[in-house]
Amino acid sequence: MDLTISHISFADFRSYEAFDLRDIGPLTIIVGPNAVGKTNIVEGIQLLTAHASFRHPTVAELVRMGATRARLYADVTDGNRQLELEMTAEEGKKRFFLNGKPKRPADLKGLVPSVSFTPDDLELAKGGMAPRRISLDALGAQLSANHYLIKRDYEKVVRHKNRLLKDEADQALVDSIDEMVVTCGAQLAAYRSALFEKLAQVMGSYYGQITEGREQLRACYVPSWEIHDPNAPATYTFGRDEAREELARTLGERRGEERARRRALVGPHADRIEFFIDGRNVNSFASQGQQRSVVLALKLAEVSLIQDILHQKPVLLLDDVMSELDESRRRALVSFIAGDMQTFITTANIDYFDSDLLGAARIVSLPRAVK
Numbered sequence: 001m002d003l004t005i006s007h008i009s010f011a012d013f014r015s016y017e018a019f020d021l022r023d024i025g026p027l028t029i030i031v032g033p034n035a036v037g038k039t040n041i042v043e044g045i046q047l048l049t050a051h052a053s054f055r056h057p058t059v060a061e062l063v064r065m066g067a068t069r070a071r072l073y074a075d076v077t078d079g080n081r082q083l084e085l086e087m088t089a090e091e092g093k094k095r096f097f098l099n100g101k102p103k104r105p106a107d108l109k110g111l112v113p114s115v116s117f118t119p120d121d122l123e124l125a126k127g128g129m130a131p132r133r134i135s136l137d138a139l140g141a142q143l144s145a146n147h148y149l150i151k152r153d154y155e156k157v158v159r160h161k162n163r164l165l166k167d168e169a170d171q172a173l174v175d176s177i178d179e180m181v182v183t184c185g186a187q188l189a190a191y192r193s194a195l196f197e198k199l200a201q202v203m204g205s206y207y208g209q210i211t212e213g214r215e216q217l218r219a220c221y222v223p224s225w226e227i228h229d230p231n232a233p234a235t236y237t238f239g240r241d242e243a244r245e246e247l248a249r250t251l252g253e254r255r256g257e258e259r260a261r262r263r264a265l266v267g268p269h270a271d272r273i274e275f276f277i278d279g280r281n282v283n284s285f286a287s288q289g290q291q292r293s294v295v296l297a298l299k300l301a302e303v304s305l306i307q308d309i310l311h312q313k314p315v316l317l318l319d320d321v322m323s324e325l326d327e328s329r330r331r332a333l334v335s336f337i338a339g340d341m342q343t344f345i346t347t348a349n350i351d352y353f354d355s356d357l358l359g360a361a362r363i364v365s366l367p368r369a370v371k
């Protein structure tokens, strides 16, 4: 049996002085008016399970205004094992505990994975590359502690390199940091590429189901060393060694450009993720509805991959997305939820759910805060 959350408790977290929910079952629908604290609950669960928040807050933002320390807690069980997950936020630091013992996030990766789906995710199929890379790394981090650690190291290296370039530091210093860019960057790019290959395949299959076979989705991971035509889908497969060679070569070729623009231009922080429907780039051609289907397919694929790789169903966190989806996409999502995966849904309007789903759910109504 999968690990599921049976109890959550927050103290001085976001808007909550205290929040406690016990006997949590497979499906919880959290209902309430705007700004009542629905998203805060989902964020708290994501912090406890994925050790990150889709809102990318500072630690101080997590602590209730006027308090000094936030504490989040969850009991998790698979019927046999009982685990206690805990996170504190205090003095600029998040700390994690398992059964009362301090743990590094890397030690907890994959224990109780989660997939969140929020209105911000709908931007994933629209514009910039950064949210797509962040989303891929967030998935990778839950699937592999090594992915999480190398991404963290690589980001440090690039920050350092950008500082050197900004300060117009000696080229020898930049060259020495470039060795790290190559080592960490090649490993990160190889992890991402291998993960993305699986993700793209499952995504394509979900997209086919959502559109009832009418349209084909192709997703491509494009490393920064490729000269890529955004209007032509292409598959680039490579391993770590090839990535090392290509990165070293491209860094050499673009050294002058990096110095002139005073920032790092080569490496996985500049890799692209492109989506194509029937051969056309989603960014410039897709309708809003098609873009939403792409994101829905991506989220469903994330869930499937976690299940396949970790043999543990993730906790699904749906923050106010029903209102953003039309009837057919809502149906596709609900049929997925109706499986046996633990799910938390927030909504301001319960009318989006049919009576079957409501009948299976525990409804938690949050009252309007008294000011």
Ligand SMILES: Nc1ncnc2c1ncn2[C@@H]1O[C@H](COP(=O)(O)OP(=O)(O)OP(=O)(O)O)[C@@H](O)[C@H]1O
Binding pocket: 013, 014, 015, 016, 032, 033, 034, 035, 036, 037, 038, 039, 040, 041, 060, 061, 062, 063, 064, 065, 320, 346, 348
């Ligand atoms: N650190 C904090 N201390 C106190 N209050 C906070 C803190 N962080 C957020 N809040 C409050 O939490 C509330 C927002 O909660 P949340 O985002 O969960 O609302 P919601 O119910 O999801 O609303 P909506 O339906 O509009 O998305 C806001 O009133 C905000 O001021």
